[in-house]
Amino acid sequence: MEEIIKFLQEQKVFFLATTEGDQPRLRPMGFVMKYKDRLCFGTNNRKEMYKQMKANPKVEICACSPEGQTLRLSGTAAFDTSREAKERALEAAPMLKGMYSADDGIFEIFYLERGTAVFSDMQGGKREIRL
Secondary structure, three states, X not given: OXXXXXXXXXXXXXXXXXEEOOEEEEEEEOOOEEEOOEEEEEEEOOOHHHHHHHHOOEEEEEEEOOOOOEEEEEEXXXXXXXXXXXXXXHHHOHHHHHOOOOOOOOEEEEEEEEEEEEEEOXXXXXXXXXX
């Protein structure tokens, strides 16, 4: 899991795909952390992304390094609504404090269940990790 987090953090921006009905939706993300042995991300429960994950929790995340190595994560989004998870996220990424607080009623932490990470390179190499 540490390798996955390191890769995502090094790229600074990665992309999360959800669906809205039969329409894929993609958006940039920048926050990831390990919490309770889970790969966790944050969002706002007023955003369409949150509503889409609640309606269909199957998601994918993709990131690419300047050298052409890619990481694709797939899994089912599940939510940790605990105050502790939100506080940990705010500690891990102080930039989030300008947008959220642990008690604001909108900050949400989600993680991937039954997930798979696939690292690939431009030469066709591929390595899979179960989350």
